[in-house]
Amino acid sequence: MSQDNFLDMCPTYKSGMDGSHIRAKVIGVGGAGIYLIDGLRFDNFDAVDNLALDVDLRTLSDSLASNKVSFGRRHTRGMGTGGEFALARRAIEEEKDLLRKQLDGVDLVFLLAGLGGGTGGGVAPVVARIARESGSLVFAFTPMPFSWEKSRHAQAEECLKDLRKHANAVVPLPNDSLLQMGGDDATALECFAEASRNVSRGISAICKLVFQKGMIDVDFAHLNRAFNHRAGRTLFGYGSGRGQDALREALRSLMLCPMLHLPDVSKAADTLVIFINGGPGMGMSALQTISEEIRKEFKAGEHVVFGAHIDENLGDQVEITVLGVTDLGPISSSVDVAPSSGGDILNATSPTKSSHPSRLVAGPAKKPKAEKVSAPQKKQALGVSQNTFDFMEDGNQRGIFDNLPDRNLYDGEDLDVPAYLRRGVKISV
Amino acid sequence: MSKIIGAVEIGTSQAKVLIGEVSESQTLSIVGMSSRANEGMRKGEILDFRSVASCVHSAIEAAEKMSGTTIDSIYLAQTGTHLQGMVLRGSANVSSSDGRVTLADLQRAADEARRRQPADGRSYVHHVRMPILLDGRPVEDPVGLIGQKVELIYWSIDGENAAIQKNLDVASSYSLDIDDLILSSVASSTIVAGQDVRRAGALVIDMGAGVTDIALYRHGNLAYTGVISVGGDHVTGDLSMGLRVHEPYAEELKLEYGKALPDEADSGEEVWIIGNQTIGDRKVTRKAITDIIHVRIVELFEIISKEIGELLDPKEMGGGVILTGGASKLPGIEVVASKVLGVPVRKGNFPVGISPEIAKPENASVLGLLHYALEDHGLPGETKKETSFLGKIGGLLGM
Numbered sequence: 001m002s003q004d005n006f007l008d009m010c011p012t013y014k015s016g017m018d019g020s021h022i023r024a025k026v027i028g029v030g031g032a033g034i035y036l037i038d039g040l041r042f043d044n045f046d047a048v049d050n051l052a053l054d055v056d057l058r059t060l061s062d063s064l065a066s067n068k069v070s071f072g073r074r075h076t077r078g079m080g081t082g083g084e085f086a087l088a089r090r091a092i093e094e095e096k097d098l099l100r101k102q103l104d105g106v107d108l109v110f111l112l113a114g115l116g117g118g119t120g121g122g123v124a125p126v127v128a129r130i131a132r133e134s135g136s137l138v139f140a141f142t143p144m145p146f147s148w149e150k151s152r153h154a155q156a157e158e159c160l161k162d163l164r165k166h167a168n169a170v171v172p173l174p175n176d177s178l179l180q181m182g183g184d185d186a187t188a189l190e191c192f193a194e195a196s197r198n199v200s201r202g203i204s205a206i207c208k209l210v211f212q213k214g215m216i217d218v219d220f221a222h223l224n225r226a227f228n229h230r231a232g233r234t235l236f237g238y239g240s241g242r243g244q245d246a247l248r249e250a251l252r253s254l255m256l257c258p259m260l261h262l263p264d265v266s267k268a269a270d271t272l273v274i275f276i277n278g279g280p281g282m283g284m285s286a287l288q289t290i291s292e293e294i295r296k297e298f299k300a301g302e303h304v305v306f307g308a309h310i311d312e313n314l315g316d317q318v319e320i321t322v323l324g325v326t327d328l329g330p331i332s333s334s335v336d337v338a339p340s341s342g343g344d345i346l347n348a349t350s351p352t353k354s355s356h357p358s359r360l361v362a363g364p365a366k367k368p369k370a371e372k373v374s375a376p377q378k379k380q381a382l383g384v385s386q387n388t389f390d391f392m393e394d395g396n397q398r399g400i401f402d403n404l405p406d407r408n409l410y411d412g413e414d415l416d417v418p419a420y421l422r423r424g425v426k427i428s429v
Numbered sequence: 430m431s432k433i434i435g436a437v438e439i440g441t442s443q444a445k446v447l448i449g450e451v452s453e454s455q456t457l458s459i460v461g462m463s464s465r466a467n468e469g470m471r472k473g474e475i476l477d478f479r480s481v482a483s484c485v486h487s488a489i490e491a492a493e494k495m496s497g498t499t500i501d502s503i504y505l506a507q508t509g510t511h512l513q514g515m516v517l518r519g520s521a522n523v524s525s526s527d528g529r530v531t532l533a534d535l536q537r538a539a540d541e542a543r544r545r546q547p548a549d550g551r552s553y554v555h556h557v558r559m560p561i562l563l564d565g566r567p568v569e570d571p572v573g574l575i576g577q578k579v580e581l582i583y584w585s586i587d588g589e590n591a592a593i594q595k596n597l598d599v600a601s602s603y604s605l606d607i608d609d610l611i612l613s614s615v616a617s618s619t620i621v622a623g624q625d626v627r628r629a630g631a632l633v634i635d636m637g638a639g640v641t642d643i644a645l646y647r648h649g650n651l652a653y654t655g656v657i658s659v660g661g662d663h664v665t666g667d668l669s670m671g672l673r674v675h676e677p678y679a680e681e682l683k684l685e686y687g688k689a690l691p692d693e694a695d696s697g698e699e700v701w702i703i704g705n706q707t708i709g710d711r712k713v714t715r716k717a718i719t720d721i722i723h724v725r726i727v728e729l730f731e732i733i734s735k736e737i738g739e740l741l742d743p744k745e746m747g748g749g750v751i752l753t754g755g756a757s758k759l760p761g762i763e764v765v766a767s768k769v770l771g772v773p774v775r776k777g778n779f780p781v782g783i784s785p786e787i788a789k790p791e792n793a794s795v796l797g798l799l800h801y802a803l804e805d806h807g808l809p810g811e812t813k814k815e816t817s818f819l820g821k822i823g824g825l826l827g828m
Contacts, residue, residue, distance in 0.1 A: 252709075261670045401471060401666060408472070408658050410732060415659050418667035419725040427671045427717050 022210055022220045024108035025136075026050045026203060029123045030088075031059050031080075032114025032143045038064045039196035040203065048207055051102055053127070055091060055119055056080040069102065071095045081118030085155060088122030099130045107220060108210065109136045110203050111167065116145030116152040121159035128166035137224050138167040139206065139323075141199045141236075144174040147422040150412030157407075168227040169325045171202070171236040172264060176421040180258040184428055198259060201238050205275040205321035214309030216287075226271050226303040230328035233266035235298065239320045246318040247282065247290045254320045255297065256429060263401075263417045269324025270301035276308040278318035290320075298324055433460075435492075435500035436798035437485065438613065439599060441470045441639025441660065442755065444485045445795040446492040447787075448500055449802075457803060461496025462787060463488045472658045473509040473640040475595045482599045489603060502606035504798040505596060507554050508613040508642050510658040511589040517542045517556070520580040530563065530571040530579055538581040547587035554593060555612045557584045559650040567648075584651045586612055608802065614642035614654050616797030619804065621753045621777030624649065629747030633777070634733065634766070635793055636756035638662050642794075643733055645740055646748070655736050659729050661756030664722055671721040672713050674702050682718060683759075689726045690761030691719040726762060730769035743772045753777035755791035 024047055028037030034052045052065035057078040060068045070078070072091025081088045092099070103109070109131045113120035124140065131138045140163055145152040164170050173195060179186075181194040209218050237257035241249025259265070274294050276287060291306050401408065401416040408416040420427055436447045448461030465488040469477030493499050519542025521534045547553060560567040562580040571579055593610070600607055617635040618627070628649040635642040638661045645653040664687065669679035686700050695716035703710040734741060750772055752763055757776060767774040779788035779796070787796065 252711075256673050261673050263670070401662075410658070411735075415728075415732075416663070416666070418670050418721070419663075419728045420667060420671055420721050423724050423728065425720055425724050427721055429672055429713055429717055 022047060022107045023105055024048045024110070024207060024210070025103070025106045026110040026112065027053060027102075027127060028063075028065065029053045029111065029113035029127060030117045030119030030121075031056070032117060033112040033120050033124075034059055034063045034065065035192075036112040036141065036143070036196050036199050039193065040200045047211055049106075053119075053123065055088060069098065071098065081122070083118045083152065083155075085118045085122030085159060088119045089126060092123045092126045096126075096130060099127060100134060103131050103134045103136060106131070106134070106136050107224075108206070109138045110206075111138055111140040112142075112199065113140070114143040114145075115156035115159040115163070115172075116143070116149060121155055125159060125162040125166055128163055132166050132168075137227060138169075139203075140167040140170040141202065142170060142172050143195070144172050144176075146175045146424075147413045147417065153412065164231065167231070169231045169234050169323065171234045171323070173199070173259070174262055174264075174421070176417070176424070177258055177262050179424050179426045180421070184426065198236075198238055201319070201321055202236055202323060205277070206273065206323070208277065208309055209273070209275055209305070209307040212309060214307060215282075216306060216308040218305050218307045223273070223305055226273070226305050227325065229271075231271075232326035232328045233264060234326075235260055235266045235269055235322065235324045237322050240317060242315070242317040244316075246278065246316055247276075247286050250276075250318040250320045251290055251293060254294075254322065262421070263414075266324065266326045268299035268326065269322075270327035271303040271305075272298055272300040272322060272324040273305045274307070275321045276318065277311055277314065277321075278308070279314040279316050280310055280312060281316055282308070282310065282318060294320070294322065298322065300324070301327065303327075433496075433498050433500055434608070434799060434802050435489075435503040435605075436506075436795050436802070437489070437503045437600070438506040438616075438795040438798065439470070439475070439481060439485055439596060440467060440506075440637055440791075440794070441473055441662065442637070443467055443791070444481070444488045445792065446485075446488045447792075447795050447799055448492050448496045448498065449799045450496075450498075451803070455803075457799065459783075459787060459799070460498065461492035461494075463491035463495065465491075471639060472660065472662075473637070473656065474511070474592055475599075478595060478598065481595075482602050485599050486603045489605075500605065502608045503600060504608050504802050505600060505610050506613045506616050506794050506798055507586075507588065507593070507596065507610050508637070508640055508656055509588065509592055510640065510656050511592045512554060512586050512612070512654075512656050513588070514584055514586045514654040516559075517545055517583045517585045518580065519543070519583075520578055522578055523576055528575045528577070530574050530576055532572055534579050535561070535572065535581065538579050542581050542583050543585075550590050551587045552590055552593060553585055553587045554610050555586045555615070557586075557612075557615060557651045557654075558582075559584055559652075560648070584654065586654060611798055611801050612642070612644070612654055613637075613794045613797075614644035614656075615651065616795075616801050617642065617753055617777075617793040618644045618646065618797065619800045620779060620793055620797040621751050622646065622748060623780070626748035626751070630745040631748030632737070632741070632746065632750045632770075632772075634750065634752050634754075634757070636660060636729075636752065636754035636762075637791075637794075638755060641729060641733070641754070641756075643736070645737060647740070647745055653737060653740055655733075657729065657732055657736065659725075659732070664725055664756065664759075667721050667725050668718065672702065672717060678703055683722070686715055686718050687722050688719055688760040689722055689765045691716060691723050695719050722759065723765070726759070726765050727769055730766050734770055741770060741772065746772050750774040751777045753790045753793040757790050 026037055028034040034054060037050055037052055050065045050067060052060055052063045052068045054060050055072040055076045057070055060070055075087055075091045111124055111128055113124035115121045128138050144156050147153060160172060178191040178195055182191040210220050237254055237260040239250045239254025239257055241253055274291055287308055295304055407414045413422055431450050431452045434449050438445045443464045444467045445464040447459055449457045450460045451457045465484045467481060467484050469480035475481050519538040521537035523530050523534050525531055559582040561571055563571040563574060563576040564578055614635055618633040622631045622633050627646040631646050633644045640660050641657045643655045665676055665680045665683055668683055669676045696714055698715040699712040700715055701710050701712055750770055763774040763776055
């Protein structure tokens with residue numbers, strides 16, 4: 001069965017689903033964001049625009065992005081913000097109309113911004129907010145400064161918290177983990193390049209899902225509904241395999257992906273996007289088995305968006321990309337991002353929507369999370385309106401220290417984050 | 430008439446209870462002991478009160494059953510990063526006409542020292558008396574000596590009311606009174622660092638699952654205490670993340686293959702992650718395991734060194750650095766500690782006479798509690814509190 005030709009097996013292949021009316025935009029903000037945008041490799045995505053946004057004219061002029069916008073010249077005279085994110089925020093708030101124009105009619109925004117920098121940290125939350133207000137689905141990929149960059153690190157955490165209020169999913173990319181990305185003797189540059197490739201893979205996986213016809217397809221409305229609630233922690237990973245058992249090999253490599261093994265990464269996902277891209281040899285039943293295993297590995301909730309594409313160029317190779325979020329409940333009604341087009345999955349915004357199964361034990365699904373107060377979780381649950389820590393309430397899903405409300409700070413470093421990550425010791429597994 | 434005393438340590442990985450019987454001749458024998466895995470705590474602080482309470486209660490029940498007695502009051506160990514130590518001083522002029530120091534003078538000095546109130550929402554947990562100074566000279570017992578001014582110094586530890594209250598509630602929900610709250614590091618020190626060692630100057634590092642408690646002694650007196658919010662669980666967590674395995678496997682790998690000091694052979698050695706021929710099991714090099722542990726342990730001792738600062742003077746550390754606590758069982762840890770701290774480090778020994786089942790590093794605190802209860806911590810000449818009638822002699826414990 002698994003050796004059958006996919007074309008015969010695939011009911012949706014010619015179903016005419018087409019993302020041509022969907023518009024996507026990749027927005028790079030600040031130095032790190034623009035570095036990432038320049039590293040993106042897109043082929044055949046006419047509907048994906050890009051936009052580089054910075055106060056620093058030099059960064060902009062060096063960028064390969066086709067669409068560049070500078071702002072805040074009045075404040076910085078075309079130079080950087082010097083790490084002051086309040087300054088960048090003030091500057092971008094003055095340019096809201098310009099942003100709105102850029103975001104008009106855009107359905108899907110990929111926001112790339114280093115949160116340790118002044119521009120990235122200050123501007124990204126504003127861009128996310130305005131994008132959401134104008135109806136876009138917003139995925140953010142945000143490089144986080146090294147632990148040893150103490151003050152920048154604290155600032156980045158603040159910005160991350162802020163950004164999470166607005167974006168549909170925020171994937172933090174801690175620089176601490178860079179070293180774990182490359183091979184054993186990778187140089188710093190190679191590690192950065194690998195991180196940038198990972199972002200590229202994530203974006204292109206989602207774009208392929210939405211824009212290209214494949215073996216198992218998902219339309220944009222489906223994706224939009226799946227992510228249409230307040231997102232907490234995210235997980236994001238990539239694995240590849242080749243040869244006879246390529247799918248299984250890819251799953252194994254996915255489970256070892258360093259990006260899935262970081263302190264703030266969720267171990268479970270209420271909403272999970274699985275995208276499998278493979279050569280023509282990929283069989284349907286094997287695909288089903290693997291997708292089932294992936295769901296299980298990430299304790300996926302009811303919102304699973306599964307897509308699989310065949311790429312002749314991949315030969316016997318298979319790539320798996322996953323992006324998942326924990327769910328903090330319905331988004332506030334003031335922000336309405338639900339599209340009017342069809343989609344047949346459960347209504348994600350309904351208050352009866354159940355969350356991750358392990359949370360259901362505590363009470364009926366209808367009960368809003370804020371009211372679910374048990375002794376050890378009281379502190380977190382009460383914090384719902386104050387901060388974003390409510391997504392940490394389900395302690396056993398995650399690492400040993402994840403259910404603690406406060407960071408274990410010593411001298412500006414979080415001691416609960418593994419020492420090898422903070423000290424840059426490469427671990428080969 | 431013999432007396433029963435109970436010691437309870439609510440540790441992050443285990444709750445431990447010891448019941449001791451002190452005979453009329455002031456010898457102590459341990460008549461009951463039990464420990465229970467504790468799930469409701471992280472880093473020394475109670476997250477899930479009910480789970481911790483039931484775990485402690487079941488440990489107490491088991492120890493009571495074993496001893497054939499019941500306890501109605503306990504010595505309770507205290508730890509957690511909310512605890513903070515500081516020096517309190519008080520002095521009094523000698524008031525008697527003949528110039529001899531009286532107990533009343535000492536009392537006045539003590540009252541003055543303790544007059545300073547902790548910040549809002551905090552209370553004192555433990556006052557540890559340091560030397561008594563008579564006109565600036567340290568003396569053991571100044572009562573009856575001639576002088577003008579006595580000065581008392583305390584190392585006083587205060588902590589957050591909410592955190593302390595949770596501990597007290599665990600005891601009171603089992604209808605137990607508290608004889609005394611004792612700092613874990615001080616308790617451990619009394620068992621692994623004898624008085625001669627403390628007199629020579631020593632640093633005791635009790636490495637638990639959740640936190641690391643430290644106590645520094647100079648000239649026999651406590652000079653510093655601290656709690657660092659890193660313990661054996663961090664090693665497990667790091668391994669889990671670094672090797673991409675679930676925590677229970679990481680814990681097993683730590684116990685089986687963990688060591689603090691990498692060596693050449695580690696690169697060539699491969700170990701199975703799960704090890705029971707499960708499908709999906711894979712191998713990692715032992716180097717990956719030791720590298721992850723090594724950086725964590727080095728960092729922990731660096732933090733300890735930073736915390737203690739100038740007090741870590743090799744010349745004043747004749748007793749050396751003594752490691753105890755469950756996490757100190759990691760092979761090679763004393764070598765790493767010694768390298769970072771720049772003073773000789775050894776693992777703590779227990780006084781002879783304690784049965785080998787009990788004399789383990791992870792029991793240092795709870796054993797120390799009993800030990801501490803036997804020592805006299807009042808003012809010289811003071812009418813001893815009820816608990817202090819036990820005196821200073823502890824036969825079995827080798828005091």
